[in-house]
Amino acid sequence: METERKSSGTVGKALSVLDQVASFERPVRFNDVLEESPFPKATLYRILQNLVTEGLLTFDREWQTYALGVRLVRLAHSAWTQSSLAPVARPHLTALSEATGETIHLAQLDGPHVLYLDKRDAKRRVNMFSEAGKVGPAYCTGVGKAMLAHLPEGELQRILPQQSYHRFTPATICSQQELTVELEQIRQHGFALDREDHEPGIICVAVPVLSRTRQMMGAISITSTSARTSLGKLKKFVPDLQNAASEIAKAAEYWRFPDNQRTPEKMEI
Amino acid sequence: METERKSSGTVGKALSVLDQVASFERPVRFNDVLEESPFPKATLYRILQNLVTEGLLTFDREWQTYALGVRLVRLAHSAWTQSSLAPVARPHLTALSEATGETIHLAQLDGPHVLYLDKRDAKRRVNMFSEAGKVGPAYCTGVGKAMLAHLPEGELQRILPQQSYHRFTPATICSQQELTVELEQIRQHGFALDREDHEPGIICVAVPVLSRTRQMMGAISITSTSARTSLGKLKKFVPDLQNAASEIAKAAEYWRFPDNQRTPEKMEI
DNA sequence: CCTTTGGTTCCGAATAATGAAACTGAAATT
């Protein structure tokens, strides 16, 4: 169930260990890591030491535990700021949220997973760090399917077999065949639906963010509950969504010019 | 002015390149990086390629540019969640913010810099990823001085010479000597003041978060403007701050038990 | 005192990184 990247070379190994530590979601002892590690004791030990001296991990002398280091938070700040979509999308997400009163997501693909980069919720104030950075499955979420549908064939074929196809609800799409059919539908309609695929009672409509050259850059979605609304009503928002998506794409394009020096802060509404 | 870590080994080199790309704050061409890189062309090329295949960088085929990859955001989510302070501090920061109506910061040290991990502002809704992850100088901010003052002597001596001692305002402390005196004061009073050291008009009072064993884990602060309030009035909040700090420390301590499986989400107020 | 558990260090062998130089392919220049 864990993400496995083709880790080659020294940095790949180091990162796989880092991922492993991250997957515990709490500080871990050396042995905890060793038990599920493919690396022999001495090797793992040195990798962990390296990660600590690099600041990617911290070592708590008192408890003898390793935890992720704050250096990552700093890098992520830069990543979020310069990952083309998130900063330029902000005002558009806010606008969508205010216009619809529903939850808005911005996501990109991280390997085979959906990675949420921003979220708006008209009701509750949300703390972004506990929301952005979260990962979810691609094959059974609105944003995930919208993105998969607009991936170049080659990449799609690499990613499809990596989906878990776990059945979360009765409506979950549980096979690559079914998913391929659904993706074709999505391509034709221009938007994707989440019919309680992932969570019972949670429905959503999503559209891809496509560049001028129709490259898939991410996706945005409007999420609600089947108690409050219906797929039919959600579909009414598709034009707004598509409009926002193309605005975001345009802004991102502009933003990408290497000689464009504006900082994202300045693009606030 | 850029952070230079003792980068040893292969991962160190890779990370130094990653930092360099991050420092541009925009997508960069190969040559942009090469120009300020200590590495020869071929080496740099391979390092960049590695980083791309590892997902730490993305390569835009159309523009031929490198940018930070979203994998970092995902790792940072885990880092933020499991870095002992941030998740447990959340409710306390919110409470402080509501009680005082002022801006609240939570910070930890990242090498010689201050790294902000959370922020509350009673007035404006903030997006965390554009705030948390930011770095600032240690020698001329409230949280920075509070943390330095409670560092073990050895570490302090390593970090003090790494400060830039740049004069931001007339009130900035610009030498290691002056700073050492100030730190001693802070140790005695138990709190640190920012007397417009860093930005004109911005004042702040900060206290360290100390563990049971008096290990320095971070700092929290209340920030305001000299127009709205005064250092004298800010000092009145010191007991509240210290109380919050010790609550946070206690919660963090508890949270660190490796067999404590509660997720930070559950600790929401 | 012996054993187990958890962590750390050694050192020759295995592997990966290095970087000068050569190459490519696409402009820009003549």
Next chain:
DNA sequence: AATTTCAGTTTCATTATTCGGAACCAAAGG
């Protein structure tokens, strides 16, 4: 059209790191 320049990519013999089995250490338990 031929030539130069420039930006990026590949090769390959050399060099430096990393690997990992085994030995070692220290603390806890019997």
